[in-house]
Amino acid sequence: MNKVIITGNDLTIEDIVKVSRDYxxxxxxxEAIKNVEKSRYLVDKLVQEEKIVYGITTGFGKFSDVTISKEETKMLQRNLIISHACGxxxxxxxxxxxxxxxxxxNALSKGNSGVRLQTLNxxxxxxxxxxxxxIPEKGSLGSSxxxxxxxxxxxxxIGEGEAMYEGERLSGKEALQRAGISPxxxxxxxxxxxxxxxxxxxxVGALTVYDAINLSKIADIxxxxxxxxxxxxVTAFDEKVHRVRPHKGQINxxxxxxxxxxxxxxxTEQGQIRVQDAYVLRCIPQIHGASKDxxxxxxEKINxxxxxxTDNPLIFPDESQIISGGNFHGQPMALSFDFLGIAIAELANVSERRLERLVNPALSNLPAFLTQNGGINSGFMIVQYSAASLVSENKVLAHPASVDSIPSSANQEDHVSMGTIAARKAREIxxxxxxxxxxxxxxACQAIDLAGNKGLGEGSKIAYEIVRKHTDTIKDDIVMYKEINKCEEIVRSNMLVKEIEKVIGTLN
Structure with missing residues (x-):
C-alpha cells in the first residue's frame, strides 16, 4: 500500500499531490506520536491546575479575558467549532x-498544538x-x-456538518458511520x-504551485x-546571451x-530571414524565466x-511553557500567493501575444486567422478573442489581496492577511x-500545417504529434470550443511534458 509517513517536519509538495490526488x-x-502525547500531557496538567492560558481556560479573540472553568472546556471547544463554521x-x-x-x-503532529492522539487519529x-x-471556499480572513x-x-x-463519502453528499454523522469512524x-x-x-x-497554494511548475514547462513547449x-x-537562445545575465529561470x-x-x-538563425524577432519570441527566456523564478x-515559502x-497558543513541553503568539497570521503566504498569481498571469499574457502573431497576417506570412478560405470562414479569429478575454480577466484577478485588511473581533485582530483570497485568485489565474x-x-499546430511542415524539433515534433492524435487540421469552420477543450485536456494531463522528457530529458 502506498503511504506517506507523517513526522511534522519533512512533508513535501510532491507528498501533498500523492495524498490529495493519488490517494x-x-x-x-x-516520533510524531511521542511529541503529540508529550504536548497533550502539559495541556491536561494546566487545565487540572486551572492556570489561565489563552484558548485553553479562556475565551477567544476579544473574549480572551473571559475565564473558562475546567468543567466548561468541552462546551467551549464545541461552541468554537459550530459558531466559526461560517463559510x-x-x-x-x-x-x-x-x-x-x-x-x-502534519502541523498537529509536530507536538506544539496539544491535541489528543485520539483526535488526530x-x-x-x-x-x-x-x-x-x-468546505466552502469563502469566509476566511487568513488570520487568525x-x-x-x-x-x-x-x-x-464531531458528527456535524456535511461530507462526501463514496460519491454521496451526506451528513457528517452519516458519513462517519458508514466509514466506521466514531465522532x-x-x-x-x-x-x-x-x-x-x-x-x-x-x-490551495501548494497544489497551484505544483501545477504552475508543470504549466511553465508547457508554456515553453x-x-x-x-x-x-x-x-x-533561435540565436537569441544562445547560452552566451544568458550566461551574462544569469537568472536561473532565464537560463533554464x-x-x-x-x-x-x-x-x-x-x-532560423540570426540574419537568415530577418535580423531579430519581436519580443514575445526573442524574449521567451526572460519572460518565462522570470515567472519560473x-x-x-x-x-520555497510553501515548503x-x-x-x-501555525496555531495559537503553542505548546513547548520540554520547557513546560505555553506561549501565545501569531504564527496563524497568513501574511508570509498572502504575499507569496499574490506574487504567484502575477507570475502565472504573465505566462498567459505572453502566450496570447504569440497567438496574435499567428492569426494576424500583418505580423506573419500565414493566412489571416489561420484559414485558407477567409471570409466564408473565420478560422481562429475568435480563439484570439477568447484568449484576450481570459488574459484581461487575469489582470483583474492579479490585483493583490494582501494589501487589504479589515479589522475583526472588535479590533483585537486588527490586521489580517486575506491570504486565502490570494491563493484562490492564483488558482483561478x-x-x-x-x-x-x-x-x-x-x-501553432494549425499554423505549422499551413506553413508546410518541413520537419520539427526533437521535442516539438512529439508535442505536435500528440495534439494531432486528438485534433485535425481545420479546413473549414467547425465548432471550435470542442477543439479547444481537447487541447486543454492534453495540457491538463501534463502528457506533453511527460512524453517529451522521455526523449530529451528533464525540462526545467
Whole structure:
C-alpha cells in the first residue's frame, strides 16, 4: 500500500499531490506520536491546575479575558467549532479538501498544538477512508488562520456538518458511520488547535504551485511550436546571451527552448530571414524565466509553511511553557500567493501575444486567422478573442489581496492577511492560463500545417504529434470550443511534458 509517513517536519509538495490526488494513505511516525502525547500531557496538567492560558481556560479573540472553568472546556471547544463554521460560496474540490486535511495532520503532529492522539487519529482515519468534509471556499480572513474553512472540516469530526463519502453528499454523522469512524468530543485546546492555522490557503497554494511548475514547462513547449510556425530565430537562445545575465529561470528556459527545437527545419538563425524577432519570441527566456523564478520562490515559502506549527497558543513541553503568539497570521503566504498569481498571469499574457502573431497576417506570412478560405470562414479569429478575454480577466484577478485588511473581533485582530483570497485568485489565474496556452498550442499546430511542415524539433515534433492524435487540421469552420477543450485536456494531463522528457530529458 502506498503511504506517506507523517513526522511534522519533512512533508513535501510532491507528498501533498500523492495524498490529495493519488490517494496515498498517511501514517504517523513513532516520533510524531511521542511529541503529540508529550504536548497533550502539559495541556491536561494546566487545565487540572486551572492556570489561565489563552484558548485553553479562556475565551477567544476579544473574549480572551473571559475565564473558562475546567468543567466548561468541552462546551467551549464545541461552541468554537459550530459558531466559526461560517463559510459560504462554492465548495473546495476534493483534492484541495484532502490537502487541507493532510496539512492540518502534519502541523498537529509536530507536538506544539496539544491535541489528543485520539483526535488526530480521527482526522487521519477520515483522510484514509476518504470521508471528505464539505468546505466552502469563502469566509476566511487568513488570520487568525483559516478559521471558517477549517471549522467546516472539524464539524464532520464531531458528527456535524456535511461530507462526501463514496460519491454521496451526506451528513457528517452519516458519513462517519458508514466509514466506521466514531465522532469525537473535543476537549481543552483541541478545537482551537484544529482551526487556528493557514492550512486552507496553503493547500490551495501548494497544489497551484505544483501545477504552475508543470504549466511553465508547457508554456515553453507552446512557445517552441509558435517559433517553428513563425520561423523564429533561435540565436537569441544562445547560452552566451544568458550566461551574462544569469537568472536561473532565464537560463533554464533558454536551454529548454534549444533542446525542444533541436534539429528543427522550421526555425532560423540570426540574419537568415530577418535580423531579430519581436519580443514575445526573442524574449521567451526572460519572460518565462522570470515567472519560473517567482514560482520557485513561492515553492520555497510553501515548503516552510507546510512543516510549521501555525496555531495559537503553542505548546513547548520540554520547557513546560505555553506561549501565545501569531504564527496563524497568513501574511508570509498572502504575499507569496499574490506574487504567484502575477507570475502565472504573465505566462498567459505572453502566450496570447504569440497567438496574435499567428492569426494576424500583418505580423506573419500565414493566412489571416489561420484559414485558407477567409471570409466564408473565420478560422481562429475568435480563439484570439477568447484568449484576450481570459488574459484581461487575469489582470483583474492579479490585483493583490494582501494589501487589504479589515479589522475583526472588535479590533483585537486588527490586521489580517486575506491570504486565502490570494491563493484562490492564483488558482483561478492558473485555470485561465491553462486555457490560453492550450489555444496557442492548437493555433501553432494549425499554423505549422499551413506553413508546410518541413520537419520539427526533437521535442516539438512529439508535442505536435500528440495534439494531432486528438485534433485535425481545420479546413473549414467547425465548432471550435470542442477543439479547444481537447487541447486543454492534453495540457491538463501534463502528457506533453511527460512524453517529451522521455526523449530529451528533464525540462526545467
Amino acid at each position: 496515498y494513505q498517511v501514517e504517523l511516525s513513532d 459560504v460560496g462554492n465548495c473546495f474540490p476534493e483534492d484541495i479538501v484532502r490537502a487541507i486535511m493532510l496539512l492540518r495532520i 480521527t482526522l487521519i482515519q477520515m483522510l484514509n477512508k476518504r470521508v471528505h468534509p464539505i 488562520g483559516d478559521l471558517a474553512p477549517l471549522s467546516h472540516m472539524v464539524l464532520v469530526m 469525537i468530543d473535543l476537549t481543552s485546546k483541541e478545537g482551537l488547535a484544529l482551526i487556528n492555522g493557514t492550512q486552507a490557503m496553503t493547500a 507552446a512557445a517552441s511550436l509558435t517559433m517553428e510556425a513563425l520561423n523564429g530565430i 528556459t533558454a536551454k529548454n527552448m534549444l533542446r525542444i527545437l533541436q534539429g528543427s527545419n522550421m526555425t 517567482a514560482i520557485e520562490y513561492v515553492k 516552510i509553511e507546510i512543516n510549521s506549527a 492558473l485555470e485561465n492560463t491553462r486555457s490560453v496556452i492550450a489555444m496557442e498550442i492548437l493555433a
